[in-house]
Amino acid sequence: MDFNIDNLWVLQVGGQEVWITRTILNTWIIMAFLIVAAIVINVLLRNPSSTPKGLQNAMEMIVEVFDGMLKTAIDPGIMYVGNWYFSVFAFILVSNFSGVLGFRPPTADWATTFALAMATLILIQVVGIRHRKGEYIKEFFSPNFVFFPLNLIGELARPISLSFRLFGNILGGMILMTLVYSLAPIFVRIFFPVFLHAIFDIFFGALQTYIFCVISLTFVGAAAGVVSGNAE
Amino acid sequence: MQDPLAFIIAVSHIASAIALLNGFLVAIGQARIASAAIESMARQPEASDSIRGAMFISLGMAETGGIYGLLISFVMLFANPLVQIYLQNR
Amino acid sequence: MSILTLAAALPEGRAFALDLQMFISVGIQLINACILAGALSFFLYKPVRNILQARSEKIESQLSKAETDMLEADRLKAMYSEKLEDIEKERLAILDEARAEAAQNIRQMLDDCRRDVTGIKERAFADVQKEREQLHLEMAKYILDVSMTMAGKFISHAIDQETQDRIFQEAISELETVPWQH
Numbered sequence: 491m492d493f494n495i496d497n498l499w500v501l502q503v504g505g506q507e508v509w510i511t512r513t514i515l516n517t518w519i520i521m522a523f524l525i526v527a528a529i530v531i532n533v534l535l536r537n538p539s540s541t542p543k544g545l546q547n548a549m550e551m552i553v554e555v556f557d558g559m560l561k562t563a564i565d566p567g568i569m570y571v572g573n574w575y576f577s578v579f580a581f582i583l584v585s586n587f588s589g590v591l592g593f594r595p596p597t598a599d600w601a602t603t604f605a606l607a608m609a610t611l612i613l614i615q616v617v618g619i620r621h622r623k624g625e626y627i628k629e630f631f632s633p634n635f636v637f638f639p640l641n642l643i644g645e646l647a648r649p650i651s652l653s654f655r656l657f658g659n660i661l662g663g664m665i666l667m668t669l670v671y672s673l674a675p676i677f678v679r680i681f682f683p684v685f686l687h688a689i690f691d692i693f694f695g696a697l698q699t700y701i702f703c704v705i706s707l708t709f710v711g712a713a714a715g716v717v718s719g720n721a722e
Numbered sequence: 723m724q725d726p727l728a729f730i731i732a733v734s735h736i737a738s739a740i741a742l743l744n745g746f747l748v749a750i751g752q753a754r755i756a757s758a759a760i761e762s763m764a765r766q767p768e769a770s771d772s773i774r775g776a777m778f779i780s781l782g783m784a785e786t787g788g789i790y791g792l793l794i795s796f797v798m799l800f801a802n803p804l805v806q807i808y809l810q811n812r
Numbered sequence: 813m814s815i816l817t818l819a820a821a822l823p824e825g826r827a828f829a830l831d832l833q834m835f836i837s838v839g840i841q842l843i844n845a846c847i848l849a850g851a852l853s854f855f856l857y858k859p860v861r862n863i864l865q866a867r868s869e870k871i872e873s874q875l876s877k878a879e880t881d882m883l884e885a886d887r888l889k890a891m892y893s894e895k896l897e898d899i900e901k902e903r904l905a906i907l908d909e910a911r912a913e914a915a916q917n918i919r920q921m922l923d924d925c926r927r928d929v930t931g932i933k934e935r936a937f938a939d940v941q942k943e944r945e946q947l948h949l950e951m952a953k954y955i956l957d958v959s960m961t962m963a964g965k966f967i968s969h970a971i972d973q974e975t976q977d978r979i980f981q982e983a984i985s986e987l988e989t990v991p992w993q994h
Contacts, residue, residue: 493800494824517844524852525848528852546863553860557861576857577845578849601840605838609845651786654786654793
C-alpha cells in the first residue's frame with residue numbers, strides 16, 4: 491500500500507534543498523516520450539501529401555478535433571493559445587494513461603496539476619490584459635472597488651478548483667487501484683483490475699483531461715472577450 | 723481515554739467518512755445536470771454537440787465539491803496532520 | 813561548497829502536503845510544462861496546423877476561382893441569350909421588311925401590268941379603228957371601182973371622158989361625206 495510520492499534524489503541548490511520526486515522523474519520520462527514522438531512525426535511529415543493517409547491523416551485528424559474543441563470554447567481571435575493547450579492536453583492525457591503501465595501518474599501529484607492551473611491563471615491575466623487592457627482590470631473593481639478582494643479571491647480560486655479537480659480524480663483512482671492491488675486476494679488481482687484500469691485510467695483520465703482543458707479554455711475565452719476583429 | 727492516538731485516528735476516520743458524505747449531494751446535482759442536458763438534447767437534437775460540451779463542463783464544475791470532500795478524506799486517512807501534531811507534542 | 817550536491821538521507825515520501833518542497837515542485841513542473849509546450853508546438857502542432865491551413869487555403873482559392881468562373885459563365889450565358897433574342901428580333905424585322913417589299917413589288921407589278929394591258933388594249937382599239945377606216949376606204953374605193961367599171965361599161969358609149977371624170981369626182985365626194993353604215 492504505497493501511493494506516496496517517493497523522493498528519489500535530494501539536491502542542494504544554493505543551500506536550498508530541492509527534492510526530486512517520482513513525479514518529476516515520471517514527468518521527464520513522459521516529456522521525453524512526447525518530444526521524441528513529436529520529432530519523429532515532424533521528420534515523417536516533412537513532405538506532406540495533398541491526399542493525407544496513414545500517420546499524416548491521424549495527426550491531421552487529431553489537430554482538427556482539437557481545434558474544434560478550441561473553437562467551441564474560445565474566440566477565433568485567440569487561437570494562438572492552442573499551442574499551449576495542445577501540449578497540456580497531450581501531457582495530461584499521457585500522464586493519466588501512464589497509470590495503466592504501473593507508473594505513478596504525474597497528475598496524481600498536486601504539484602503538477604497546480605503548476606498547470608497556475609499557468610492557466612497566468613494565461614488568463616495575460617490574455618485578458620492583452621485583448622481588453624483597462625476594461626479587463628476594471629472588471630476586478632466591479633461593481634464597486636469594495637468588491638476587489640472578493641473578485642481577487644474568486645480569481646485565485648480558479649486554479650485551486652481546477653488543480654484539485656484533476657488531482658483528486660486521478661489520485662482517487664490511483665488509491666483505489668493501489669488498494670485493490672495490495673489488499674485483494676491474488677486471484678482477484680489477475681483479471682479484475684483490467685476493468686478498474688479501463689474506468690479510472692482511461693475513461694476518467696480522458697474525461698478529466700477534456701474537462702481541465704475545456705474549463706481553463708472557457709476561463710481564457712471569457713477573459714479575452716470577443717476579439718474576432720483581429721482573427722487570423 | 724486510554725490512548726489518545728487511537729482516539730485521534732478513530733475520529734479522523736469518522737471525519738473522513740462524513741467528508742465523503744457530500745458525494746450524496748454531488749451525485750444528486752450531477753444527476754440533475756445530466757437529466758436537464760438529456761432533456762434539452764431530446765428537445766433539440768441538432769444542438770446536442772454544444773449541449774454535451776456544456777454538460778461535461780457543468781459536471782466537472784459540480785464534481786469539484788465532491789473532489790474536495792474526497793481530498794479531505796484522503797488527508798484524514800493517509801496524511802493526517804493531527805497525528806503528526808500529537809506525535810510531535812507527546 | 814558546490815552549488816549542486818546530493819544530500820545523504822532521503823526524506824520520507826508523502827501523498828499531499830502544503831509545504832515549501834511542494835511549491836518548489838510546482839515551479840519545476842511549471843518549467844517542465846513550458847519546455848514541453850514549446851517543443852510540442854514547434855515540432856508537432858504548428859507544422860500539422862500549417863499543413864491543414866495550406867490545404868484549406870488551397871481549397872478556398874479553388875472555390876473562389878470556381879465561383880469567378882461561374883460568374884463569368886453566367887455573364888457569357890446572359891450575353892448569348894441576349895444575342896439570341898436580338899437575332900430573333902432581327903429575323904422578324906427582316907421578314908417583315910421582306911414581306912412589305914414583296915407586297916409593294918407585287919402591287920407595282922400589278923400596276924404595271926394593268927397599265928400595259930390598258931395601253932395594249934387602247935393601241936389594239938386604235939389599230940382596229942384605223943384598220944376599219946382603211947378597210948372602209950378600200951371597200952368604198954373597191955365599190956367605186958366596181959361601180960365605175962360597171963357604170964363605164966354601161967355608159968361608155970353615152971358620155972365622154974370629161975363627163976365621166978366629173979361624175980366620178982362627185983361620187984367620191986359623196987361617198988366621203990356619207991358616214992359609214994354597217
